[in-house]
Amino acid sequence: MSEKYDAIIVGAGVAGSVAGYILAKEGLEVLIIERGNFAGSKNMTGGRLYSHSLEKIIPDFAKEAPVERKVTREKISMMTETSAMTIDYSSESLAVQGKDSYTVLRADFDQWLAEKAEEAGAQLIPGIRVDELLVKDGKVCGVIAGEDELESETVIIADGVNSLLAQKLGFRGELKPHEVAVGAKEVIELDESVIEDRFQLNKGEGAAWLFAGSPTAGRIGGGFLYTNKSSISLGIVCTLSDLEKSPKTVAQMLEDFKSHSSIQPLIKDGKMVEYSAHLVPEAGYHMIPKLVGDGVLVIGDAAGFCINIGYAVRGMDLAIASAEAAAKAVIEAKAKSNFSEATLSKYQSLLDESFIMQDLKLYKKFPHFMENERIFNQYPEMVTRMMDDMFVIDGTPSKPLMSNMMQHVKQVGLMNIIKDGIKGVRAL
The missing domain is CATH 1.10.287 (Helix Hairpins)
Structure with missing residues (x-):
């Protein structure tokens, strides 16, 4: 191992692996540390990736990546306990490369992306939790992982929505209940041909379906359904601050959602092969923490980069683009041999110029x-x-x-x- 890395990245989700991939391709010494046993083992995102941001970095990535289905059908339902009114949209424009989106299973997809980073030259260490950052004279200069102290010029924090490292740095306070939602999801196994028949899909095509109303017992949030190759990702997301008003638990909401007359026929004879729960950033622009410090950057969900506007939910495309911006800032800092906050603030400038901050600002009133x-x-x-x-x-x-x-x-x-x-x- 190198005695001192150019960058240590905490977290091997899409943001962390993309940052590692870009930096390693430029010849920087990069270490990615993942607390799960493998990249993606702790990720349970509903499962939709808008391709544009990753397409820029790895052209034609979908030809080799373990994507599930290309989304060609969009559905939105307003649902009560006994009925549903659905808007159903399909179009060839949804399938245009660079403007398309894919359903993904994160355990598979994240492993592939982490392997791409390794192929580019990054080192990946799974199964290790980073408890603390090394800070000397006000500058972050590495991490404490297990019993080891690992030094680096920069640390990129990509450890997810509940980023304790960003909190320990004082970049943000504890998460507030209105800033996050609780998501629960089942992956239900079905034959590929059954999925295509039930959702009126051609081979390789997929559907994305969002629900409002009874899935969350009338509380703030909604249900989702994504078709994978041979499974369905079905779940609900409910804002944490609203859960205390709910007569149902999250688990009961999901069970009742599965039993709804509009859902039950779609998952009939399916086998549940995975159950998971996770916090989801919800407050958008208003929950973004401090993003840059001396020797440190915050990206992806750890930065609160998520947009939910009812008819579309986006997180992975923002995470990937933020990773690209962070990597560019670190590459510039390396060229200058200066990893101060002033130099790394190039990251903030790139964010402000990108769709990330412009979209987050555009929709900043929507969570309210x-x-x-x-x-x-x-x-x-x-x-x-x-x-x-x-x-x-x-x-x-x-x-x-x-x-x-x-x-x-x-x-x-x-x-x-x-x-x-x-x-x-x-x-x-």
């Missing part, structure tokens, strides 16, 4: 907008009752459609709908 309980209770009820009036025929005399619709609108309140609509548009 989503705290509106009507979105998860009254609106799903209103929409599904409207659908009942349109499609249920029982022989009683029909009423004018507008009259039927307005009676449901009045139950929510026309002014509430108008105000929520204006707030939603402004938040987006």
Whole structure:
């Protein structure tokens, strides 16, 4: 091993491995430390990767990476306990290279990405937890891993949403309940042909499906379903601050979601092969910590880089792009032999110029907008009752459609709908 590394990266998720890959390709001495037994062993992301950021770094990566399916079908449902109203969108534009997205299983995908970093020259040590950072004269200069002290010019913190290292540095305080959600997911095994038949997919194509309403018992959050090659990733995510108001536990929410009349036929005869739970960053721009210090950078989920705008949930593409920006800043610092905060602040500049900060700023009001309980209770009820009036025929005399619709609108309140609509548009 090198006596002193140019960079030690804590965490071998997509952010950590991409940073290691880029730095090693440029000839820097890089060590990646992963507390799991292998890269991806502790990652349970719902499972969707928007390809654009990784495509820039590893062109045509999907030809060799263990991706599951290319998403060509988007679905969004408002769901009550007994019904669901679904928007279903499919388009060839969803499959254009560089604008496409893939379902992934992180245990497989992260191992492949970590191997790419190793092939480029990075060293990977799994099964070791980094408890502390080495700090001398105010500069981070390495890590304490187990009983070993490992020195480096820079440390890149990529240890996930609950980053204790960033907290110990004073870059952020303890996570607040409204900043994170609890996610629970099952991977349900099904035959490849069964998945394609049930979701109307061609071979290699996939579906991404998001749900609001009853999956989280009307609390802030939602359900998700992603089709893999021979399995389905099915789960729920509920904001931690809202869980105390819920009559159900997260585990019960997931069980009831699986039993819903719209979901049960899709997973019929499936075998549950994995169950996992995880914290998810939710507050977007407002939870971003300090990102740069003397000899240290924070990337990926540890930096709070996640966007949830209801119809799209993004995290991995932001994590990968932040890793690229951090690696560029470290490469420049290496060229100058100066790893001070002032030099490494190139990372912040690159973030500000990129889609990461621009998108996070654009949607910074949306997490607050989503705290509106009507979105998860009254609106799903209103929409599904409207659908009942349109499609249920029982022989009683029909009423004018507008009259039927307005009676449901009045139950929510026309002014509430108008105000929520204006707030939603402004938040987006």
